[in-house]
Amino acid sequence: KQEVTQIPAALSVPEGENLVLNCSFTDSAIYNLQWFRQDPGKGLTSLLLIQSSQREQTSGRLNASLDKSSGRSTLYIAASQPGDSATYLCAVGFKTIFGAGTRLFVKA
Amino acid sequence: NAGVTQTPKFQVLKTGQSMTLQCAQDMNHNSMYWYRQDPGMGLRLIYYSASEGTTDKGEVPNGYNVSRLNKREFSLRLESAAPSQTSVYFCASSDFIWQPQHFGDGTRLSIL
Numbered sequence: 001k002q003e004v005t006q007i008p009a010a011l012s013v014p015e016g017e018n019l020v021l022n023c024s025f026t027d028s029a030i031y032n033l034q035w036f037r038q039d040p041g042k043g044l045t046s047l048l049l050i051q052s053s054q055r056e057q058t059s060g061r062l063n064a065s066l067d068k069s070s071g072r073s074t075l076y077i078a079a080s081q082p083g084d085s086a087t088y089l090c091a092v093g094f095k096t097i098f099g100a101g102t103r104l105f106v107k108a
Numbered sequence: 109n110a111g112v113t114q115t116p117k118f119q120v121l122k123t124g125q126s127m128t129l130q131c132a133q134d135m136n137h138n139s140m141y142w143y144r145q146d147p148g149m150g151l152r153l154i155y156y157s158a159s160e161g162t163t164d165k166g167e168v169p170n171g172y173n174v175s176r177l178n179k180r181e182f183s184l185r186l187e188s189a190a191p192s193q194t195s196v197y198f199c200a201s202s203d204f205i206w207q208p209q210h211f212g213d214g215t216r217l218s219i220l
Contacts, residue, residue: 032206043198043211051206094205095166098151
């Protein structure tokens with residue numbers, strides 16, 4: 001059974017810092033991997049999707065990488081801003097299995 | 109641009125009552141999904157519909173039924189609600205199952 005783990009569970013950083021969020025999965029035979037953000041009381045917003053044949057995707061200050069052989073993905077956020085404060089979730093496969101998320105707080 | 113619309117936003121039920129959660133998307137997407145989100149358990153897939161006319165079970169389908177009414181609408185039914193089904197329910201859609209998913213704002217359901 002696929003299991004998805006996100007480390008750390010929570011993270012507090014000063015504004016401007018570059019940071020990395022981690023996602024690991026137990027079954028490397030994944031279809032794709034998505035990164036989402038969730039603001040309190042809201043639904044999820046898709047940030048990046050990496051297909052199984054891809055190694056990374058970039059959107060603005062965000063870069064996501066995928067290493068299927070090691071069962072890992074990272075989300076890199078450059079020059080963090082207070083508006084980046086949210087919970088970040090990774091999910092694998094089209095029968096989407098989610099990690100528990102990383103709660104990020106960026107201090108002004 | 110409404111995206112994914114869920115109704116109702118809040119609902120309180122008594123144990124044993126039935127309820128249908130509605131979801132509609134206006135993006136002409138082929139695939140739709142229902143999730144529940146619980147503290148400590150994260151988001152879990154209940155059912156999904158890869159295309160109009162098809163539905164498949166996700167991770168936690170027991171106690172739920174779904175209907176893909178047409179391409180726009182995907183409903184989730186609780187036939188006999190139980191306290192364990194107290195949760196926040198999210199509907200999502202994507203162009204195809206391998207494409208990014210777009211989420212609604214959720215339905216907060218309490219079962220007493």
